[in-house]
Amino acid sequence: MEKQDKTRSEKNGKTEKNEKPPDRPEAGSVGIVETKYFTFAEPPDELVLESGEKLGPVTLAYETYGKLNDKKNNAILIVHALSGSAHVAGYRSAEDKKPGWWDIMVGPGKAMDTNKYFVICSNVLGSCYGSTGPSSVNPKTGKPYGITFPVVTIADMVKAQKALLDSLGVNKLITVIGGSMGGMQAIEWTLQYPEIPESAIVIASCAEQSAQEVAFDAVGRNAITVDPEFENGEYYGKDKKLKGLAVARQIAHITYLSEEGMEKKFGRKLQNGQKFSYKIINREIPPGCDEFEAGFENEFTVESYLAYQGKKFVERFDANSYLYITKAMDYFDTAEKYGGGSLTRAMRKAQAEFLIISFTSDWLYSSKQSKDIVEALRVNNKDVSYMEIKSSYGHDAFLLGNKNVTENKILTQAIRNFLSHAKV
Amino acid sequence: MEKQDKTRSEKNGKTEKNEKPPDRPEAGSVGIVETKYFTFAEPPDELVLESGEKLGPVTLAYETYGKLNDKKNNAILIVHALSGSAHVAGYRSAEDKKPGWWDIMVGPGKAMDTNKYFVICSNVLGSCYGSTGPSSVNPKTGKPYGITFPVVTIADMVKAQKALLDSLGVNKLITVIGGSMGGMQAIEWTLQYPEIPESAIVIASCAEQSAQEVAFDAVGRNAITVDPEFENGEYYGKDKKLKGLAVARQIAHITYLSEEGMEKKFGRKLQNGQKFSYKIINREIPPGCDEFEAGFENEFTVESYLAYQGKKFVERFDANSYLYITKAMDYFDTAEKYGGGSLTRAMRKAQAEFLIISFTSDWLYSSKQSKDIVEALRVNNKDVSYMEIKSSYGHDAFLLGNKNVTENKILTQAIRNFLSHAKV
Numbered sequence: 001m002e003k004q005d006k007t008r009s010e011k012n013g014k015t016e017k018n019e020k021p022p023d024r025p026e027a028g029s030v031g032i033v034e035t036k037y038f039t040f041a042e043p044p045d046e047l048v049l050e051s052g053e054k055l056g057p058v059t060l061a062y063e064t065y066g067k068l069n070d071k072k073n074n075a076i077l078i079v080h081a082l083s084g085s086a087h088v089a090g091y092r093s094a095e096d097k098k099p100g101w102w103d104i105m106v107g108p109g110k111a112m113d114t115n116k117y118f119v120i121c122s123n124v125l126g127s128c129y130g131s132t133g134p135s136s137v138n139p140k141t142g143k144p145y146g147i148t149f150p151v152v153t154i155a156d157m158v159k160a161q162k163a164l165l166d167s168l169g170v171n172k173l174i175t176v177i178g179g180s181m182g183g184m185q186a187i188e189w190t191l192q193y194p195e196i197p198e199s200a201i202v203i204a205s206c207a208e209q210s211a212q213e214v215a216f217d218a219v220g221r222n223a224i225t226v227d228p229e230f231e232n233g234e235y236y237g238k239d240k241k242l243k244g245l246a247v248a249r250q251i252a253h254i255t256y257l258s259e260e261g262m263e264k265k266f267g268r269k270l271q272n273g274q275k276f277s278y279k280i281i282n283r284e285i286p287p288g289c290d291e292f293e294a295g296f297e298n299e300f301t302v303e304s305y306l307a308y309q310g311k312k313f314v315e316r317f318d319a320n321s322y323l324y325i326t327k328a329m330d331y332f333d334t335a336e337k338y339g340g341g342s343l344t345r346a347m348r349k350a351q352a353e354f355l356i357i358s359f360t361s362d363w364l365y366s367s368k369q370s371k372d373i374v375e376a377l378r379v380n381n382k383d384v385s386y387m388e389i390k391s392s393y394g395h396d397a398f399l400l401g402n403k404n405v406t407e408n409k410i411l412t413q414a415i416r417n418f419l420s421h422a423k424v
Numbered sequence: 425m426e427k428q429d430k431t432r433s434e435k436n437g438k439t440e441k442n443e444k445p446p447d448r449p450e451a452g453s454v455g456i457v458e459t460k461y462f463t464f465a466e467p468p469d470e471l472v473l474e475s476g477e478k479l480g481p482v483t484l485a486y487e488t489y490g491k492l493n494d495k496k497n498n499a500i501l502i503v504h505a506l507s508g509s510a511h512v513a514g515y516r517s518a519e520d521k522k523p524g525w526w527d528i529m530v531g532p533g534k535a536m537d538t539n540k541y542f543v544i545c546s547n548v549l550g551s552c553y554g555s556t557g558p559s560s561v562n563p564k565t566g567k568p569y570g571i572t573f574p575v576v577t578i579a580d581m582v583k584a585q586k587a588l589l590d591s592l593g594v595n596k597l598i599t600v601i602g603g604s605m606g607g608m609q610a611i612e613w614t615l616q617y618p619e620i621p622e623s624a625i626v627i628a629s630c631a632e633q634s635a636q637e638v639a640f641d642a643v644g645r646n647a648i649t650v651d652p653e654f655e656n657g658e659y660y661g662k663d664k665k666l667k668g669l670a671v672a673r674q675i676a677h678i679t680y681l682s683e684e685g686m687e688k689k690f691g692r693k694l695q696n697g698q699k700f701s702y703k704i705i706n707r708e709i710p711p712g713c714d715e716f717e718a719g720f721e722n723e724f725t726v727e728s729y730l731a732y733q734g735k736k737f738v739e740r741f742d743a744n745s746y747l748y749i750t751k752a753m754d755y756f757d758t759a760e761k762y763g764g765g766s767l768t769r770a771m772r773k774a775q776a777e778f779l780i781i782s783f784t785s786d787w788l789y790s791s792k793q794s795k796d797i798v799e800a801l802r803v804n805n806k807d808v809s810y811m812e813i814k815s816s817y818g819h820d821a822f823l824l825g826n827k828n829v830t831e832n833k834i835l836t837q838a839i840r841n842f843l844s845h846a847k848v
Contacts, residue, residue, distance in 0.1 A: 051702035151702040211686035211726045212678065218721040218730060219674045225705060226667035226719060228652055232705070243650035250643045251675055254636065259790070262635035268757060276755055278475035278575040280747055281649060281656070295650060297642040300754070302635045306642060323704055330724070331700055333692060363787075366683075 025091055028107045029099065030065045030114055033090035035130060037061055038122075040163045047160065053150040057139070060164050061086045061130025062122035065106055066114035068170065074424045075170045076112055077161065077197070078102065078121040079178035079185035081399070082252075082325055083317055085129035088121045089114075104403040104412070111415040116424060117174065122164050124157045124185075126324040131160075134320035135236065146233035146320055154181070154332045158188045165196070172196060174422045176352075177415070179203035179398035180365060181325070184332050187373070190350040191338050198422070199353040201415060204362050204398035206369035207334040207343050207376070213364065216255055217326040220248030224319050233320050241292050245319040246310030250296070253309050258361035258394030266302035343376040353383040355418045357411065359397040360390050387414055449515055452531045453523065454489045454538055457514035459554055461485055462546075464587045471584065477574040481563070484588050485510045485554025486546035489530055490538035492594065498848045499594045500536055501585065501621070502526065502545040503602035503609035505823070506676075506749055507741055509553035512545045513538075528827040528836070535839040540848060541598065548609075549584045550576045550748040558744035559660065570657035570744055578605070578756045582612045589620070596620060598846045600776075601839070603627035603822035604789060605749070608756050611797070614774040615762050622846065623777040625839060628786050628822035630793035631758040631767050631800070637788065640679055641750040644672035648743050657744050665716050669743040670734030674720070677733050682785035682818030690726035767800040777807040779842045783821040783831070784814050811838055 025031040039059045041047040046056030063086045068075060078088055080101070089106035091099055106112045112119050123131040126149070134149040165171065176189045176197040183205020190200050206213075224230055227244025235242065257265070270276070272286055277299055285294040286304070292314070296307035339346030354377055358370035367388050377384040389410050391397040397407045449455040463483045465471040470480030487510045492499060502512055504525070513530035515523055530536045536543050547555040550573070558573035589595070600613045600621040607629020614624050630637075648654055651668025659666065681689070694700070696710055701723050709718040710728070716738070720731035763770030778801055782794035791812050801808040813834050815821040821831045 051700075053702070147704050149704070151704055208692065210683060211690040211692065211724075212681075212683045214692070214724050215674075215678045215686065215726050215730060218724070218727040219671060219678065222667075222674060222720045222731075222734075223647055223671050226651070226671060243646075247643060247647050247650060247671070250639075250646060254639045254643065257636075259634060259636045259787075262639065266635040268632065268635065268638070268760070276475075278477070280571050280573070280575050280751060296646045300635075300638050300642070302639050303642040306639060306646075310646075327704060336692070363683075 030090035081180035128318035177201035454514035552742035601625035
């Protein structure tokens with residue numbers, strides 16, 4: 001759900017002639033960063049997963065920003081969403097044009113101030129950005145796991161993160177913070193390891209996936225698995241362009257936007273010209289498109305947007321990881337796991353102070369779902385603040401690229417204020 | 425969007441032992457009906473389509489119930505939704521277990537009382553239930569049109585219906601009534617032929633497709649066209665099971681239900697047993713499933729429901745027709761076509777009395793879209809009534825199978841009352 005995609009005009013390499021190249025790294029940036037790797041759970045001490053299966057060795061790709069202080073009490077853990085990576089802030093090189101996915105929040109003087117905090121983020125177990133997942137080589141076979149990779153859950157992702165924190169000497173977190181699936185991990189942290197996070201910031205998320213959320217995920221997975229090029233997950237090294245994954249991403253993208261937001265952004269605008277093409281399948285390749293992108297509907301601007309998003313996603317994400325991570329989300333059920341079906345009973349165990357945030361037009365992870373968490377915490381007399389931010393951006397509102405949009409200003413201020421309580 | 429699918433228990437042939445077989449036709453039924461066919465636009469007098477292309481000959485499958493009176497002023501035209509057919513009421517044979525798709529509304533003594541009214545419904549142009557569409561044989565080639573079929577619009581569907589009415593000697597309609605895409609046709613009737621319908625009943629519909637509606641349709645079309653078995657529309661006679669069409673239907677099905685309704689109906693229930701399978705792809709064929717259905721996710725009940733709906737749809741509907749009919753819906757834009765971008769200006773031309781109905785939890789064709797039509801009519805001092813019916817069924821509420829649900833009781837009464845004004 002990260003905005004890692006370039007805009008179409010960037011893609012086409014168009015830049016204004018008088019535009020100065022920006023200084024990299026600019027002020028407020030953590031600068032050039034390097035992804036590190038932590039490997040653990042070497043056989044015979046494999047990671048025991050929630051399913052009962054064992055997995056090892058396990059590698060987590062991670063990045064850190066700022067320094068762990070001597071008291072080791074200034075750490076923040078950021079947990080990412082479906083398609084996120086460990087690369088939260090800074091640049092990979094001096095030439096890198098695009099900073100990490102939450103650079104606006106992490107850096108010297110920013111909401112998560114790296115002059116003060118030691119900020120950690122790792123790529124989740126099951127993903128494809130450096131951590132062990134279905135695209136990793138299974139040491140037993142010498143081939144990628146594919147769909148022989150064991151099913152992982154949100155709890156397993158958190159368990160792996162705990163091992164990483166142990167290795168870094170961190171046994172207390174000022175906060176664990178994340179949006180969407182990141183929020184699920186944050187909640188899971190407060191229950192699986194209630195003594196570690198002093199607080200949790202849960203943004204645009206839920207305590208359990210609803211039937212509608214499961215349904216959208218399932219149809220996305222169906223789109224992937226019925227694609228013959230998917231070959232039961234054994235497509236690695238075959239230079240496949242998985243159109244099923246593009247369709248899955250397109251479905252998901254609709255759920256990330258609000259109806260109102262789509263109306264504002266696209267309305268009924270046509271991508272080329274003023275008139276309907278009256279073609280049922282348009283096989284022409286529009287300017288700026290390649291063949292893959294043109295394989296999707298592109299008459300209306302909204303269609304062209306979805307075609308482009310689908311293509312970009314296929315270029316950057318692994319189809320098997322999409323199956324595993326959405327499945328982990330679908331299995332997520334705090335009430336069932338910790339409360340025998342009752343969210344109130346589940347949240348009794350939590351010791352953290354909570355900040356729950358939702359966005360008015362987010363219909364994927366609705367305010368209702370956030371309020372259910374708040375209610376369950378309040379009944380248990382837990383320390384919880386709730387904020388509903390007005391937005392027309394839908395679920396996307398939790399991770400808008402532009403720091404100057406109102407949503408980000410409010411979010412920045414809310415995180416800053418919440419962290420200002422922290423005794424470091 | 426019709427509920428033509430049997431329930432799973434019906435499919436499995438389970439019936440209670442003490443259950444009497446129902447009398448067919450039962451009281452209030454129009455009885456055994458026959459689909460008729462009307463062919464027109466024989467070359468060189470082809471139907472000129474909105475695109476400028478010509479199509480001919482054109483056949484419409486249609487059914488009629490009741491009798492046209494001598495004054496020829498008792499006709500009602502029913503216009504159907506995306507996947508509907510001409511078979512609105514009655515049974516095809518004495519053994520037929522399932523009546524037409526709106527049988528609860530049409531028959532002796534029912535809201536559309538066939539003792540009083542002459543009720544007509546034809547399958548839309550582009551569909552696959554007897555009317556000319558992409559699965560029809562192109563007389564010029566002797567082969568099915570496939571994607572060489574010209575693009576048709578809502579206006580073209582209505583134009584063809586007009587030819588049918590002419591052939592039946594009907595030049596006045598008491599009302600034109602339809603839900604979803606049927607509502608679009610009803611609106612189009614009041615503008616293309618303002619002198620013919622004395623009234624229009626527009627249920628759960630819109631005056632133009634929103635960006636979100638176009639997006640969902642487009643992704644459905646993408647799922648179909650990227651399926652290699654689709655073979656660019658030339659799959660006829662090859663016994664293909666088009667999984668892409670199943671995925672398209674699954675996407676659409678989510679949009680037909682409300683979040684609340686899904687939560688009530690499915691929640692987080694599992695299809696088999698109490699525990700997660702922890703399998704990323706489940707290739708076992710559950711009891712009551714065939715291989716095709718089992719090719720889709722089926723761990724959660726909601727997944728199994730979608731898998732089943734996808735399968736049933738592939739068995740009964742044509743993939744090319746799905747492309748053409750959704751495209752016709754996406755092109756639908758009353759404001760643009762009749763008002764130069766203004767819905768108010770567009771509706772100026774209408775002479776019919778309107779009844780506009782929406783359902784509270786319908787997020788696909790929202791109450792907001794219905795209210796926009798009402799507003800445009802009111803500004804023009806047109807005769808319009810509006811009713812928003814409370815429902816948790818989402819878009820599906822417009823066509824629930826059970827006549828005893830509150831939504832249908834209210835809908836029946838509303839149609840009955842509205843028609844009681846009609847001077848026959």
